[in-house]
Amino acid sequence: MRAVVAFLAARLARALVAVWLVSTVVFVVMRLSGDPVPLLLPPDAPRSEYARVAKELGTDRPLPVQYGVFLGNALRGDFGRSIHFRQPAAAVVFGYLPATAELGLTAFALALVIAIPIGILSAVQRNSLIDQLTMAVALVGQSAPTFFVGILLILVLSLKAGWLPTSGRGGWAHLVLPALTLGAFAMASIARLTRSALLEVLRADYVRTARAKGLRERVVVIKHALRNAAIPIVTITALQFGTLLGGAVVTETVFAWPGIGRLAIQSIYNRDYPVVQCVVFLSALLFIVINLTVELIYGVLDPRIRPR
Amino acid sequence: MSDLTRRELLKAAGVAGAAAMLPSARPDVAEAQTTQKRELVVAQGGDIAKFDPHFSTSSNEIRWTFNLFDNLVSRHPDGKLYPGLATEWKLTNPTTWTFKLRPGVKWHNGDPFTSADVKYSFERTWDPKVATRVNTVFTTVEKVEAPDPMTVVFTTKKPDPLLAARAAFYGGQIVPKKYVEAVGGDQFNAKPIGTGPVRFVSWTKDDKFVLDANPDYFGGKPDFDRLVVRPIPETAARIAALLKGEVDIITQLPPDHGERVNSGNTRVAGALYAGLYVLAVNSKAPPLDNPLVKQALSLGIDRDVIVKELWRGRGIVPNSQIAKGDNHYDASLPPLKYDPKEARERLKKSGYKGEEILIETTSGYTANDKPMSEAIVAMWRDIGVNARVDVLEYSVRAQKNRDKTFKGLWWSDPTSTLSDPDGMFWRLLAPGGPQDYWRHARFDELGEAARFSVDEKFRGQAYKEMTKIFLEHLPWIPVVQPYEDYGLQKYVEWTPNPNQQFEIRRFAFKFRRV
Numbered sequence: 001m002r003a004v005v006a007f008l009a010a011r012l013a014r015a016l017v018a019v020w021l022v023s024t025v026v027f028v029v030m031r032l033s034g035d036p037v038p039l040l041l042p043p044d045a046p047r048s049e050y051a052r053v054a055k056e057l058g059t060d061r062p063l064p065v066q067y068g069v070f071l072g073n074a075l076r077g078d079f080g081r082s083i084h085f086r087q088p089a090a091a092v093v094f095g096y097l098p099a100t101a102e103l104g105l106t107a108f109a110l111a112l113v114i115a116i117p118i119g120i121l122s123a124v125q126r127n128s129l130i131d132q133l134t135m136a137v138a139l140v141g142q143s144a145p146t147f148f149v150g151i152l153l154i155l156v157l158s159l160k161a162g163w164l165p166t167s168g169r170g171g172w173a174h175l176v177l178p179a180l181t182l183g184a185f186a187m188a189s190i191a192r193l194t195r196s197a198l199l200e201v202l203r204a205d206y207v208r209t210a211r212a213k214g215l216r217e218r219v220v221v222i223k224h225a226l227r228n229a230a231i232p233i234v235t236i237t238a239l240q241f242g243t244l245l246g247g248a249v250v251t252e253t254v255f256a257w258p259g260i261g262r263l264a265i266q267s268i269y270n271r272d273y274p275v276v277q278c279v280v281f282l283s284a285l286l287f288i289v290i291n292l293t294v295e296l297i298y299g300v301l302d303p304r305i306r307p308r
Numbered sequence: 309m310s311d312l313t314r315r316e317l318l319k320a321a322g323v324a325g326a327a328a329m330l331p332s333a334r335p336d337v338a339e340a341q342t343t344q345k346r347e348l349v350v351a352q353g354g355d356i357a358k359f360d361p362h363f364s365t366s367s368n369e370i371r372w373t374f375n376l377f378d379n380l381v382s383r384h385p386d387g388k389l390y391p392g393l394a395t396e397w398k399l400t401n402p403t404t405w406t407f408k409l410r411p412g413v414k415w416h417n418g419d420p421f422t423s424a425d426v427k428y429s430f431e432r433t434w435d436p437k438v439a440t441r442v443n444t445v446f447t448t449v450e451k452v453e454a455p456d457p458m459t460v461v462f463t464t465k466k467p468d469p470l471l472a473a474r475a476a477f478y479g480g481q482i483v484p485k486k487y488v489e490a491v492g493g494d495q496f497n498a499k500p501i502g503t504g505p506v507r508f509v510s511w512t513k514d515d516k517f518v519l520d521a522n523p524d525y526f527g528g529k530p531d532f533d534r535l536v537v538r539p540i541p542e543t544a545a546r547i548a549a550l551l552k553g554e555v556d557i558i559t560q561l562p563p564d565h566g567e568r569v570n571s572g573n574t575r576v577a578g579a580l581y582a583g584l585y586v587l588a589v590n591s592k593a594p595p596l597d598n599p600l601v602k603q604a605l606s607l608g609i610d611r612d613v614i615v616k617e618l619w620r621g622r623g624i625v626p627n628s629q630i631a632k633g634d635n636h637y638d639a640s641l642p643p644l645k646y647d648p649k650e651a652r653e654r655l656k657k658s659g660y661k662g663e664e665i666l667i668e669t670t671s672g673y674t675a676n677d678k679p680m681s682e683a684i685v686a687m688w689r690d691i692g693v694n695a696r697v698d699v700l701e702y703s704v705r706a707q708k709n710r711d712k713t714f715k716g717l718w719w720s721d722p723t724s725t726l727s728d729p730d731g732m733f734w735r736l737l738a739p740g741g742p743q744d745y746w747r748h749a750r751f752d753e754l755g756e757a758a759r760f761s762v763d764e765k766f767r768g769q770a771y772k773e774m775t776k777i778f779l780e781h782l783p784w785i786p787v788v789q790p791y792e793d794y795g796l797q798k799y800v801e802w803t804p805n806p807n808q809q810f811e812i813r814r815f816a817f818k819f820r821r822v
Contacts, residue, residue: 256540
């Protein structure tokens with residue numbers, strides 16, 4: 001137990017350093033890349049207006065001072081007021097979170113439910129027609145850009161076939177296309193990795209032993225092979241969960257889905273620093289939590305890497 | 309569909325196959341010309357961020373604040389001014405405008421509308437404590453007085469011929485004094501109350517914005533019960549939503565998608581943009597300080613090809629710095645000429661030595677900005693100009709605009725805010741204006757005089773002479789006046805407004821019903 005606490009404490013310290021570094025990088029990059037004031041004002045605003053708005057937003061102060069204010073507030077959980085929405089940035093971001101969570105979790109669940117059985121099936125029936133077909137589709141899924149997949153799905157399943165709405169958020173029908181689009185890449189890579197990890201394990205001696213003992217093939221695959229192939233599958237799955245967040249930027253824009261990916265990209269265009277910083281902070285936090293969870297799962301799956 | 313049996317499905321497929329052979333046998337097309345809908349759904353390219361009309365000049369927002377609120381004066385799709393919250397207005401002496409207000413108008417919360425609201429609204433725009441984004445709109449106004457509940461008197465610093473036009477555009481929306489003062493600016497922005505034909509119901513960021521028809525509207529209840537605005541940023545997704553019938557009207561329809569929309573149940577409606585797309589010129593930077601070089605550049609652009617190829621014919625070639633449809637537009641002037649031979653000659657006469665000439669363009673900020681830049685640079689190379697395109701991100705462009713640091717030429721799409729040259733080229737090119745890169749004593753003198761004259765005949769003369777000077781010196785190179793297109797269901801009868809207003813009042817919008 002003490003080992004676990006020490007392990008968690010060390011991880012937490014590392015996580016804090018990571019969050020600080022990420023926020024600092026975002027702070028600097030956002031400031032280097034542009035000023036929000038000209039974007040807020042009509043193009044014929046006089047110079048005095050620019051000065052006034054800069055003062056109002058605090059962008060007229062030297063960068064180190066702005067940075068100090070930002071860090072001080074962030075420590076207290078205050079990300080400042082959104083320049084664009086004239087509301088607290090954290091409130092804006094949290095307002096967008098449920099939509100992204102809904103889409104991200106559905107896409108992720110869809111990916112798992114479809115990809116892992118397919119991966120197992122094509123590993124077990126190696127070189128069969130099913131194997132070749134699914135792996136070919138997976139290759140396409142992994143290499144086609146999200147943007148393209150999204151538009152294609154809209155044109156074919158929604159506009160031509162008329163089965164599903166084209167965009168927007170609403171009932172479950174609205175969720176299908178964006179979740180498929182967002183999950184396509186994750187689905188493809190999880191399926192491919194499940195297949196190759198399983199294939200490797202199926203050649204191992206203990207599998208041959210299990211079969212020699214006369215166990216049923218299903219027990220051999222699920223209980224003996226899959227458990228040992230799980231470590232890389234869990235790793236890639238967790239990583240894919242992270243990339244879902246990145247994919248959300250494109251998917252949410254294509255499908256007019258009101259989530260934080262779309263908020264992030266618009267806030268970058270608007271140079272709405274407080275919102276961008278808040279989104280990045282949350283994403284960094286999420287990544288760290290995922291990584292931590294994965295490491296804990298490793299321990300469950302493989303007693304050899306349990307912290308001692 | 310899921311309830312169909314296999315046999316029914318086959319039958320349906322047979323019917324569909326037969327119907328496909330007879331082009332006129334598509335029953336849905338004929339039916340779709342009318343509707344029973346009581347809800348209007350509009351998809352636009354971006355979301356709304358603010359409902360307080362004094363805090364926004366962006367088209368995604370003013371489309372709706374012009375409908376939540378009313379102005380004293382209303383600019384209709386025909387470009388003319390009509391009564392709004394004011395029933396009449398007149399110049400009582402050169403620096404005094406008197407507006408008579410419409411009696412019996414109520415705010416959405418039931419409060420009566422009076423002259424106190426008007427006085428408060430105008431003073432709010434320039435109040436430094438409120439710090440609005442429209443505080444430069446009424447700089448000509450000295451004071452606003454409300455001698456009785458139905459009269460407002462404006463005193464201007466100098467004669468202002470365009471006060472009524474200014475009152476009709478952004479900044480001129482009238483807000484409720486009592487409500488704003490009671491709840492404060494933030495709450496007003498979150499739950500706006502106006503006098504307009506629609507009332508605020510709810511807003512889910514980046515998802516939808518819901519408004520209800522105002523049954524007591526003085527101009528009559530609009531022809532729907534509910535209005536839903538959906539932001540769909542991706543053009544392809546926006547068009548798909550229209551074609552599938554999920555939305556009734558879409559904004560920002562690019563010209564190369566017109567053909568797809570103009571078929572079946574949908575159609576294209578456009579208005580000639582109240583403004584121009586021009587290449588603004590830094591006339592201080594050699595060799596662009598030489599009028600002959602700029603004349604050569606203008607003569608070197610084949611605008612007909614640009615209109616035909618890049619705008620699919622959805623635009624016209626300008627003839628000066630004044631947009632068609634504006635006051636004092638001179639229809640007798642010929643469209644700007646393409647003459648590569650003459651261009652080469654003027655280039656030679658100018659002593660141009662092959663210095664690099666740069667177009668700084670954004671990509672997608674204004675329609676066709678980058679493709680037009682590339683086409684024009686190719687045309688200029690043909691007449692012997694060493695031209696190049698540089699692509700900027702929008703926020704960089706905004707900074708260069710503020711700091712006046714454009715190197716050569718850049719795109720500008722000046723909107724004619726007042727349907728008059730004063731709110732168009734003079735707003736931008738005047739001394740101290742955002743595009744002040746060139747000065748000419750006579751031009752400046754005339755521009756100032758026209759701004760402050762209430763004598764339209766004199767103003768007409770002044771703009772005529774300014775046009776002559778403009779065409780010689782070309783502080784802008786006008787390129788195209790495009791149409792702004794919308795996609796609509798055929799059962800929608802709606803006339804777009806040329807100046808980014810989105811008019812849903814009774815006189816401009818109707819569902820076709822059986």
